[in-house]
Amino acid sequence: xxxxxxxxxxxxVSEICLGTMTWGSQNTEEEAHAQxxxxxxxxxNFFDTAEMYPxxxxxxxxxxxxxxFIGSWLAEGGRRDKVILASKVIGPGGHGIDGxxxxxxxxxxxxxxxxxxxxxxxxxxLYQIHWPxxxxxxxxxxxxxxxxxxxxKKAVADIEATLATLDELVKAGKVRxxxxxxxxxxxxxxxxxxxxxKGYPRVQSMQNEYSLLHRLYDLDFAExxxxxxxxxxxxxxxxxxxxxxxxxxxxxxxxxxxxxHETLGGRVSPYVEPALSEYLDVARKHGLDPAQMALAWCxxxxxxxxxxxxxxxxxxxxxxxxxxxxxxxEAVLADIEQVxxxxxxPM
Numbered sequence: 001x002x003x004x005x006x007x008x009x010x011x012x013v014s015e016i017c018l019g020t021m022t023w024g025s026q027n028t029e030e031e032a033h034a035q036x037x038x039x040x041x042x043x044x045n046f047f048d049t050a051e052m053y054p055x056x057x058x059x060x061x062x063x064x065x066x067x068x069f070i071g072s073w074l075a076e077g078g079r080r081d082k083v084i085l086a087s088k089v090i091g092p093g094g095h096g097i098d099g100x101x102x103x104x105x106x107x108x109x110x111x112x113x114x115x116x117x118x119x120x121x122x123x124x125x126l127y128q129i130h131w132p133x134x135x136x137x138x139x140x141x142x143x144x145x146x147x148x149x150x151x152x153k154k155a156v157a158d159i160e161a162t163l164a165t166l167d168e169l170v171k172a173g174k175v176r177x178x179x180x181x182x183x184x185x186x187x188x189x190x191x192x193x194x195x196x197x198k199g200y201p202r203v204q205s206m207q208n209e210y211s212l213l214h215r216l217y218d219l220d221f222a223e224x225x226x227x228x229x230x231x232x233x234x235x236x237x238x239x240x241x242x243x244x245x246x247x248x249x250x251x252x253x254x255x256x257x258x259x260x261h262e263t264l265g266g267r268v269s270p271y272v273e274p275a276l277s278e279y280l281d282v283a284r285k286h287g288l289d290p291a292q293m294a295l296a297w298c299x300x301x302x303x304x305x306x307x308x309x310x311x312x313x314x315x316x317x318x319x320x321x322x323x324x325x326x327x328x329x330e331a332v333l334a335d336i337e338q339v340x341x342x343x344x345x346p347m
Contacts, residue, residue: 001043007204024065231305
């Protein structure tokens, strides 16, 4: 397993990160433990979770269960120092968590304490803001995104208050490093500017969606990542399973996410079908597993810190982790680029 630097922290994280959002809904505690044990043995030292997980589907009564499963696994002993653990505090709305209120210093402190208790640990290695108070263009919201309606003064004040609170948690030893998720370049640059001016913790990573079918990160964010060392932790690198090919031809496997989320969070549409079909054709042409091709391609991107994988079965988990050994030659990369030029923004 290759390791990559997490921002400017000096931490080395595995380029495959174990995602956890199905644990507690699609996966039992025993299955979650088995996944963590297998991943750790395979060289994965980076686990990502959030206070709202599981989300397949989300239910207020199960929120936090995923962290509890991780905590019971860690409690078996001798494992905490082998794992770099990332979690998140939820943004406004939040499906009703904390009444759906926006992020405030009090909410951050409370959420962190709850996560620490569920995870059965005294610190979180990377604590992330799940999405900003002012709104986000992620989760297919870019079609209606209206930044001109934002209040700049309030947005900057939110960022400063968030950083000041995270600084308290870092100084208390409860959080080691901080990151963002579902943010914009504008927001990230203000986090970086204020941190430098005030001596607050620096943003070390960005967790945004990125895949063959969703490449918004290639432009301004790629530039930011290069100059500021804020690398990408990509979620949905398989586009919620579309890029595995399991839904090809209209198939809906029993127990799959498509049986839970009708459009896979807006990813299933007539516009996606031709692009997806061509990417699957590239994999067949070169004798590659489509999931492994998609993950291996993500790992070629210069701004990539880690690819977050998720699995509901051990076979899926093994396939995803084994993508680390797949090397894409120039012919594969050229074919992928041709498809991208034909279908640049299919979602």
